Amino acid sequence: MSKYVLCIVLMILFVKLEPSMAVTCNPIELSSCASAITSSSPPSAMCCAKLKEQRPCLCQYMKNPNLQKFINSPNSRNVAIKCGSPFPSC
Structure with a gap:
C-alpha cells in the first residue's frame, strides 16, 4: 500500500477519540509516518515526534x-523502535 493510499485511508477514517493525558487522539497526526510504515525508509523527525x-x-x-x-x-513496531518510543502493550 503506498504512503498516499495510507494517508487517504487515515483521512477517511479520521476519528477523534477522547483525549488521553492531554493529547488529542487523532490518527491523521501519524500521516508523517506513512512512508516509514509502508516501506523500509527510516522515519522522519516529524514522524518520531508525532509518534511520541x-x-x-x-x-x-x-x-x-x-x-x-x-x-x-x-513496520509500525520497527518505526517505534527507530524513534525510541516503546510500543505499548495493550
Missing part, C-alpha cells in the same frame, strides 16, 4: 478495526 505525541492513543487505535492492521504491522 500520539503514543497514549495507540491502544485506542488498535481497537479500531480500520486502523488496527496499520498500527499492529511489523
Whole structure:
C-alpha cells in the first residue's frame, strides 16, 4: 500500500477519540509516518515526534478495526523502535 493510499485511508477514517493525558487522539497526526510504515525508509523527525505525541492513543487505535492492521504491522513496531518510543502493550 503506498504512503498516499495510507494517508487517504487515515483521512477517511479520521476519528477523534477522547483525549488521553492531554493529547488529542487523532490518527491523521501519524500521516508523517506513512512512508516509514509502508516501506523500509527510516522515519522522519516529524514522524518520531508525532509518534511520541500520539503514543497514549495507540491502544485506542488498535481497537479500531480500520486502523488496527496499520498500527499492529511489523513496520509500525520497527518505526517505534527507530524513534525510541516503546510500543505499548495493550
